[in-house]
Amino acid sequence: MPRLRSLIKALAATAVAGVLLTSPVLTTPASAGTAPRTDPTPAPAPGGAAATFGIQPATATARDKTRDSFTYQATPGAKKTDYVAVSNYSTSPLKLRIYATDAYNTADGGFTVLPLETKARDVGLWVSFAATTVTLPAKSSQILPFTLQVPANARPGDHVGGIMLSLTTQAADGKGGQIAVESRVGTRLQVRVPGALKPQLMVTHVRAIYHGSANPFGGGTVTVSYTVQNTGNVRMSATQSIHVSSLIGGSRPSLPIADVKELLPGDQEQVTATVKGVLPSFASTVRISVVPQPVPGDVDPVMAAMDENFSLTTIPWTMMLLVLMLGALGGVWVWQRQARKRRGATPKPGTPAAKKAAGKTAAAKTTAAKKTASAKTAAPKKTTVSAAAPSAGSSTGSSTGSSTGSGKAENP
Incomplete structure (x- = not known):
């Protein structure tokens, strides 16, 4: 952290030196920025021809080829006059609007400036021209002066915007109505005010x-x-x-x-x-x-x-679903196999297992029949014994079969 602070102080050292002067100071270092992404789009001119125009930094007498934007270091309250060259490359005269406004980043990081109808709140308010419009003859250029006035309460840091040149024309929409179309081109404007610089x-x-x-x-x-x-x-x-x-x-x-x-x-x-x-x-x-x-x-x-x-x-999720499906299929297979065992399920007809099972069943039936017949043949004959009541005064015994009987009578 101490190293970061020392580096930040070194970053501001040159700019802070201007604060120690008795009057506000504004310098113009070499340009290091890129032009705003507001390239001109040809728009219909009053005569129906394509309108093309441009803007770039200048000196009091000619275009400035040493810089492509306006970049300054200025203390609060500093004031400077600078110049911009505007050109009409068309074959018809153009009435153009010139103004300064603030820059900002789009959501994807692009560099752009506020629309014409949106009022500037920062560096766009620091620039003023003698007139807000300029009329350029065909194939001509002009050099326009402007004044940069840094407010006395300007906060330290970078203030970025653009000086814009625009053309507004009328065009028909899809329903036959008239809409205003603005075509514009700009050059970058950046002012760094010294003080407590905070890169973060x-x-x-x-x-x-x-x-x-x-x-x-x-x-x-x-x-x-x-x-x-x-x-x-x-x-x-x-x-x-x-x-x-x-x-x-x-x-x-x-x-x-x-x-x-x-x-x-x-x-x-x-x-x-x-x-x-x-x-x-x-x-x-x-x-x-x-x-x-x-x-x-x-x-x-x-x-x-x-x-x-x-x-x-x-x-x-896909792997877990696959595992669950395989587990479910495995569980169904095991359940069906155990169910067949419990029911004693017979094999499918026509299969070798079914034929073998049928042969075993027939053999079992034949064996059972033979055992039943053998049991009937070996069973013994039953013998019936009957006895007749004896007559009075006699004692007689009779028998049939292989058995004999005897009787005995006693006289009183």
Whole structure:
């Protein structure tokens, strides 16, 4: 932390020196920025021909080929007169509007300026022209002076905008009505006010979603989104990378991510990246690394990288479904097999097992019949014995068969 503070002080050293002077100071260093993304689009001119026009920095007498934008270091209260060249490349005269406005970053990190109907609140209010419109004859150019007045209460840091040249024409819409169409082109305007410079980026709104694969043995895709915010007061750029680590498959990098080219103070950029081939292991780790960098041509603040680590649930739903299905099929097979054993189920007719079982059944029946016949043949004959009552005065015995009987009579 002490090292960062010393570097920030070194970053502001040159600008702070201007504060020690008795009057406000404004200097114009060599340009290091890029032109705003507001390239002119040919629009219908009053005579029906294509209208093409341009704007660029100038000196009091000619176009300035040494710079492509207006870049200043200025203390609060400083005042400067500068020049801009405007050109009409068309074959018809054009009436154009000239004005200054503020710049901002779009959601994807693009550089643009406020629409004409939106009022500027920052550096766009610091620039004034003698007139808001200029009429240019065909194939002609003019040099226009303007005044930059830095407010006495201007906050330290970078203030970025653009000086714009625009043409408004009328065009018919799909329903036959008339709509106003604005075509414009601009040159960049940047003012750095010295003081407590604070280079700082922050990663917020982090989110990750895992999309499983239909292949039970394949890897899924992780979609990671987050927001990079410039919470400092100087413009910054950054490189960034994303890795997803899991217990199975190791660490997987994301597809290439574009660098944060230039993030203006107070603005933010939304980032979305995809990591493929992530094997599900119930829990994975997502690592986001954002390394702050100076904008080309600026002083390097030497900030530490920002790392965000968080856990992501990566459940192998497809594999679990496959295991459940196999388990269910195995359970049904075991249940059916045990049920056949309990019922003594006979084999399917016509199969070798069925023929063998039929042969065993016939043999068993034959054996049972033979045993029954043998038992009937070996059974003994039954003998019936009967006895007749004896007559009076006699004692006689009779018998049939192989047995004999005897009787005895007694006289009284």
